[in-house]
Amino acid sequence: MSAENLRHQCPVCLSENVALYLDDEDHALDPAIFGSSRVKITHGRILRCDDCEFGFRQVRSNTSEMAELYRRMDTGVYESQTAGRKATASRHLEILRRFAGAKPGRLLDAGCASGAFLLAAREAGWSVAGVEPSETLFAKAASALGNDTELHCCILEQAGLTPESFDAITLWDVLEHVPDPAGFMRLCRELLKPGGKLFVNVPDLDSFEARTLGKRWPLLLAEHLNYFNRESLRLCAEKAGLNWIHFGRRSVSFSVEYILFRLSQHRIPGARLASRIAGGKIGKLPIPIYLGETLGVWSRA
Secondary structure, eight states: OOGGGSOOSOTTTOOSOEEEEEOOOOOOOOGGGSSTTOSSOOOOOEEEETTTOOEEESSOOOHHHHHHHHHHOOOHHHHTTHHHHHHHHHHHHHHHHHHHOSSOOEEEEETOTTSHHHHHHHHTTOEEEEEOOOHHHHHHHHHHHOTTSEEESSOGGGSOOOTTOEEEEEEETOGGGOSOHHHHHHHHHHHEEEEEEEEEEEEBTTSHHHHHHGGGOTTOOTTOOEEBOHHHHHHHHHHTTOEEEEEEOOOEEEEHHHHHHHHHHTTOTTHHHHHHHOOHHHHHOEEEEOOSEEEEEEEOO
């Protein structure tokens, strides 16, 4: 693809001062390269803004296209990691408690998947609601949480939620998938009560893992439209009218065999051999791992 065909405007700061960051063959998004059940790894051409340092996939699906992809997504591999996702949900609950206070309120989890975090939050006393565009994952969340929990099978923009009705909103691994991250955070701000908290976890291009692994970084994925560092994430939140509270990191838990399989897909040396060796109880064991992400917390004034 020639240089004149680069997408020249940064989606966050609108600067035209952008450059090629990582090159790869661009494919139209389809289930074969999308989601945890992907059979091929391709991240497409990634550009980076020299002004705000935001990274972004040049070929960007719009909101309706992304919603349709999530609706059709194969969730088999995702659901195989139930034990790890429960452990990660418990970790998320501790983060929620730390910054949202000891008294539970009303919580929205956007991209709630099969409901592991919502279930943990509800058991801790929160009144919960969720939004999930995947029909399969939505059905699993509805089964786990029951009919008395507010769940919406759609993207957040289509949910029709009441403004200023939530004490906390969580975006665990969501903002990297949306075409307009600052606009998405602005919508979250509108849904928060004054003083409400927004929790965001995203891939960080300047993380140790990303800088060390380069093109082999496991978070370089076709469905990731956006790549942040702390400054570009802060800028998105500022444009949305949110007040920064905290930056940090959180680990995520997966089984040993899943981690090794994913690392082998990204051609990490030794991972393929280790993946063949790992098995039995050791292979199924969920362990925490840092993938190179940033966790941010904001409040609505």
